[in-house]
Amino acid sequence: MATCTVSPLLAENVGTGCGENAYKCYQCKRCTSGCPVAQYAGMHPATIMRAVQLGQLDMVFDDKFIWLCTGCETCTTRCPQGIDIAAIMDELKIIARREGRIPAGTPSAAMLKLNYDSFVRWGRMWEVELIARDVLKRPKSAMQWLSLGPKMMLKGKINPTLQKGDTLAMKRMVQTAESITSAKMRRQADAGGES
Amino acid sequence: MSKTLAYYPGCSLHGTSGELDASFRASARALDLALLEIPGWECCGNTAAHSINRLLATALPVNELAKVEQDMRLDAVAVPCAACYSRFKTGAHDVEDPETAADVRAVVGRAYDGGVTVQNLVDVYHDAVGLEELAAKVTRPFSGLKIACYYGCLLTRPPKVTLAEDPEYPTHMDDVVKAIGCEPIDWNYKTDCCGASLALTEQGIVDDLVTRILNDAKACGVDAVAVACPLCQVNLDGRQSEILRKRSDWQTIPVIFLSQLVGRAIGLGEKELGLKKHLIDITAVMA
Numbered sequence: 001m002a003t004c005t006v007s008p009l010l011a012e013n014v015g016t017g018c019g020e021n022a023y024k025c026y027q028c029k030r031c032t033s034g035c036p037v038a039q040y041a042g043m044h045p046a047t048i049m050r051a052v053q054l055g056q057l058d059m060v061f062d063d064k065f066i067w068l069c070t071g072c073e074t075c076t077t078r079c080p081q082g083i084d085i086a087a088i089m090d091e092l093k094i095i096a097r098r099e100g101r102i103p104a105g106t107p108s109a110a111m112l113k114l115n116y117d118s119f120v121r122w123g124r125m126w127e128v129e130l131i132a133r134d135v136l137k138r139p140k141s142a143m144q145w146l147s148l149g150p151k152m153m154l155k156g157k158i159n160p161t162l163q164k165g166d167t168l169a170m171k172r173m174v175q176t177a178e179s180i181t182s183a184k185m186r187r188q189a190d191a192g193g194e195s
Numbered sequence: 196m197s198k199t200l201a202y203y204p205g206c207s208l209h210g211t212s213g214e215l216d217a218s219f220r221a222s223a224r225a226l227d228l229a230l231l232e233i234p235g236w237e238c239c240g241n242t243a244a245h246s247i248n249r250l251l252a253t254a255l256p257v258n259e260l261a262k263v264e265q266d267m268r269l270d271a272v273a274v275p276c277a278a279c280y281s282r283f284k285t286g287a288h289d290v291e292d293p294e295t296a297a298d299v300r301a302v303v304g305r306a307y308d309g310g311v312t313v314q315n316l317v318d319v320y321h322d323a324v325g326l327e328e329l330a331a332k333v334t335r336p337f338s339g340l341k342i343a344c345y346y347g348c349l350l351t352r353p354p355k356v357t358l359a360e361d362p363e364y365p366t367h368m369d370d371v372v373k374a375i376g377c378e379p380i381d382w383n384y385k386t387d388c389c390g391a392s393l394a395l396t397e398q399g400i401v402d403d404l405v406t407r408i409l410n411d412a413k414a415c416g417v418d419a420v421a422v423a424c425p426l427c428q429v430n431l432d433g434r435q436s437e438i439l440r441k442r443s444d445w446q447t448i449p450v451i452f453l454s455q456l457v458g459r460a461i462g463l464g465e466k467e468l469g470l471k472k473h474l475i476d477i478t479a480v481m482a
Contacts, residue, residue, distance in 0.1 A: 017249070018249065036387065036388040036390070036404055037393075037400060040397075040400055068393065068397065068400070070348075070388050070390060070391040070392070070393055071242060071245070071246075071348075071391070072348040072349075072352070072388035072391070073348055073349070073352035073353045074348070074352065074386075074388065076352070076353045077352045077353050077354060077362055077363075084353070086353070089246075090245050090246045090249070091249075093246040093247075094246060094247065094248075094249065097247065107396040107397070108392075108393065108395075108396045108397065111392070111395050111396050112242065112243045112246055112247065113243070113247070115241065115242065115243035115392075116243040116244060116247045116248075119206070119237070119238035119240070119241070119243070119244075123235075123237050123238065124206050124209075124236075124237065124238045125206040125238045125241060125243075126206075126210075127206070127207075127210040127211060128210075130395065131395070134395070134396075141396075144398055147436075147437065147440065148433060148436065148437055151433075151436060151474055152211070152433065152474070155471075155472050155473070155474060156213070156472060157211045157212075157213070157429075157472060157474075158210070158211065159209060159210045159211070159213065163206075163209050165235060165236060165237040165238060166235035166236075166237060169235070169237065169258075170237050170238075172304075173237075173251065173254055173255065173258065173302050173303065174248075174251060176301060176302045177248055177250040177251035177254055177302045178248060178251070180250055180298055180301060180302065181248060181249070181250050
C-alpha cells in the first residue's frame with residue numbers, strides 16, 4: 001500500500017469529516033496540559049494539531065496517541081479558540097481505520113471495533129463478548145482478567161446472558177448510516193479530483 | 196403527585212453495574228417518580244460509534260429520543276449512565292444543524308422535534324425530584340459522612356452540549372449529597388478522567404489515573420467517593436483491588452453510586468440498593 005508522508009489535504013479532510021478547522025490552533029497547549037493521557041505516547045493533543053495543519057501523516061498515524069484518547073473532552077472544553085479537539089481525534093481515528101493506518105501496539109483500536117460490532121450484531125453491547133473476543137485475538141490479555149474476573153463474577157457484576165435490543169431496527173440504521181456516509185465520501189473524492 | 200420519566204438504562208446497567216439500575220429504580224419509586232423503560236431500546240453507540248461512524252453515533256440516541264417524544268409521548272428521559280447521557284445530549288445538540296438533521300432523519304426514519312429533556316443521575320435528584328422534596332423524604336440522614344463528589348468527564352463536558360454552568364468545578368452533586376445529610380468536601384480531581392474504556396486495554400494507565408484521583412480524595416479527608424457513572428464506578432472501585440496487589444500499603448476507599456447514598460437516606464434496604472456488589476466494601480460507611 002502506497003502511503004505519502006505529507007498530505008496538504010489532511011486538515012481539509014478532517015474539516016469535511018467533523019466540521020472543525022484545525023488551522024485555528026495557535027499552539028497554546030492548554031489541551032495538552034489538561035490531557036490525562038498526554039504523557040503516555042510520543043504525540044499529544046497540541047503536536048497532533050500541528051501535524052494535522054502541516055499534513056504530517058506519519059507523525060499522526062504512526063503514533064499511538066489518538067488511540068489512547070479517552071474522549072474526556074477536557075481539550076475541547078479548554079481550547080481558547082473553541083476547537084472541538086476531541087472531535088478531531090475521533091475523525092483521525094475514522095481516517096486511520098479507513099486508510100489502514102492503525103499502528104501495532106494499539107489494542108484499543110481493535111477493542112473499539114469489537115465494541116461496535118457487538119452492538120451492531122445484537123442491538124446492545126455485550127460486555128462478556130468483548131472480553132472473550134479480545135482474549136481470542138490477544139491471548140496474553142487473558143492474564144489481566146485472572147485476578148479481577150473471578151472477583152467481579154463472585155460479586156455478581158458479570159451478567160453472562162445476552163440482552164438483545166431491536167436488532168432489525170439496528171441493522172436498518174447501520175446500513176442506512178453507512179451508505180449515506182460512503183456516498184458522501186464518494187462525492188468528496190469526485191469534487192477533490194476536479195479541483 | 197407522581198411524575199413520569201422515560202428510562203434508558205443502557206448496556207452497563209444491565210451488565211457490570213446492576214446495582215446502579217437497582218438502586219436508581221428503587222429510589223425513584225420511593226421518591227414518587229414513575230420510570231417507563233423505553234421499549235426495545237438500542238445501544239447508544241457508546242465510545243465506539245463516534246470514532247467509527249459519526250452519523251450512526253448521532254442517529255442512535257436520536258432514535259431513542261424520537262421514541263420517547265412520539266411513541267411514549269413523554270417530555271423527559273432519565274439516563275443514569277454518564278456516557279449514554281453524553282451521547283443523548285450530543286445527539287440532540289447535533290441535530291440542531293439542519294444538514295445533520297436531514298441525514299439523521301433518513302437513518303432514524305422520522306424527525307425528532309427536540310421535545311425531550313435528557314437528565315443524568317444528578318439531574319434526576321436535583322431537578323426532577325428537587326432538593327427540598329428530596330430532603331423532606333429523608334428518614335435516615337447521614338450524620339456528616341464526608342463525601343468527595345466525583346463528576347468525571349461527561350456529566351459536564353463539553354459544556355456546549357451539556358450546558359453545564361461550571362464544567363471545571365460543578366457543585367450540583369454536592370448539593371444533592373448535602374440534602375441527605377452528607378458533608379461534600381472540596382477537592383481537586385472532581386472532573387478528571389478515570390481512564391474510561393482504557394480499563395479494557397491499557398490497565399497500567401487507568402491504574403495511574405485512578406491512583407491520582409483517589410489519593411487526592413484521601414488527602415482531603417473524605418470517607419467515601421460518590422459517583423454518577425457506571426464506568427467511573429467500575430474503574431475507581433475495581434482497579435483498587437488490582438492496585439492493592441501491587442501496593443500493599445494502599446488504603447482503600449469506598450466508591451458509592453449517588454443513587455445508593457440517596458436510597459440509604461430515604462430508608463431503602465441493603466438488597467434493594469445492591470450494597471454488597473462492590474469490590475471495595477461500602478457497607479461499613481452505609482451502615
